[in-house]
Each structure stands twice: as structure tokens, then as C-alpha cells.
Amino acid sequence: MLIDTHAHLDSCQLRDEISALLERAAAAGVTRIVAIGCDIESSRSCLDIAERFPQVWATVGVHPCYVTEVTQPDWQERLRQLAGHPRCAALGEMGLDYYHDPPDGWSLKDYQARQHEFFSAQLALAAETGKNVVVHQRDRKGLECWRDIVRLVTPWNGKLRAVFHCWILPWAEAAPVVENGHLISFTGIATYPKAPETHESAAAVPDGSFMLETDSPYIAPVPHRSQRNEPAYVRHTAEAIARLRGVSIKHIAAVTGGAADAFFRL
Ligand SMILES: [Zn+2]
Structure with missing residues (x-):
């Protein structure tokens, strides 16, 4: 039984055919899905989907690419309320994105400062509400974004667990955070022929420290x-x-399912 731990089920490309999507997922052995919120409205939508379908759970959070669109001064209080919903499995998607250009009217410096502010606030909210966090990080090249992510997450080691989603970096970058109880998760990039660092990490990460998405x-x-x-x-x-x-898909399903159960407390 496989779990898709990161799906934007509320996206306009998916939300109109959720029943059919979930049927095809079940037929493929994918019996549970975590719907990932990206701002206040999308988090609410993901919780709505999780209320309608027992195999779906939701996360609530503000994605780094949406930090300039969340203008409600009480956004943290709104998120805290959503986090208390019984179908909320974690906080996120949160993190840092140095890949996309800042939106019109924003300098790079101010945009990144706002991303840091939202990420730090959500890490604190997660610790307060006893939730784990789903973390986005993306660079154009190099490791500047990843270094900042590690710097901001490190003070929370032992207080919460993070999953660094869509992992594509070398195993040497993951090893220290996995050592501290965090997880990495793999997308379809693991199936691409020219993804040696993803393949290296997927071969090296211990059972229980990775999930699928x-x-x-x-x-x-x-x-x-x-x-x-x-x-x-x-x-x-x-x-x-x-x-x-070099293992069976049954084994992969068991260890990634176990990791997801423990992380999201499904
Ligand atoms: Zn995502």
C-alpha cells in the first residue's frame, strides 16, 4: 500500500476530478494521499477534500512563492486555527525559494526577507501545535537556499521533524539532517535517467527516513x-x-508507509 505524501489536490488541474483520481490511485495501490496547502485558501480547500475523502489528509501552510500574496495581518492566527483541524497532518508547504524571480514591485532582498519571516513563523507555529513540517527549497544552482534552510531548521532539531520534499541534492547534504531525525522525500525525478544525485540519495538513505510523493x-x-x-x-x-x-516494491511500500504514518501520524 503506497502513500503519496505530497499532492496539490486543490490545484485547478486536479480538483474537478478528484473522485476519478482517487479511484485510479487505489487501483495502482496508492491508498492514502496527503493534500498540500500553499496559502490560507488552498489549505482550507485541502482540509475540505480531506473531510470528503477518508483516504486523504491535509497540510496547512504558506508556500514561499505565495508569501507576498498573503496579506491578512492575522494569517498566523488563521493558520493556527486550520492546524487544529482533526484532518491536518502537518504544517506546510513552507520554506524558501531562490529559483523564481520576485513578483513585480518586490526587490530580491525584501522578497527573501519575507520568505524567511514566513518560514520562521511557521516553524514556531508547528512546534507550538505539535506538528511536523513539509519544507520546500529550490535554488537556481549551488546550495545557498539549502544552507539557509538548514540554518533556520537547526534550532528546532528535537522539537519537530521536517520532510525536505522533492529531494534532488547529493546524499552528503541529506545525511546530517537525517541524523537529526528529519526526512527526505522523492518525486518522479527518481525515475529520470539524468538525475545521479537523486539516485545516489535514494540508494543511500536509511529505511524509515524517506517517503514517496x-x-x-x-x-x-x-x-x-x-x-x-x-x-x-x-x-x-x-x-x-x-x-x-535492490529490494522489492513491497518492501519500499512498507518502509515508506511506516515513515509516513509516523511523520504525519495518519
Ligand atoms: Zn508542493
């Missing part, structure tokens, strides 16, 4: 690459990682 509707795995992604396709990522680790 689609990041639907984005980053579809081979053989659906460049099409719209959906939760059923997490099976392709599971198969690729089973091959990289």
Missing part, C-alpha cells in the same frame, strides 16, 4: 514525463527506488 500536478515520472501528474503515478517512483536499492 508525486508533487501532482507537477513533475510526472517516466513514463508520463511532461504530462500532468497524479497520485496513481507514485507507483513508478516506488518501482524506480526499489530497483536503485
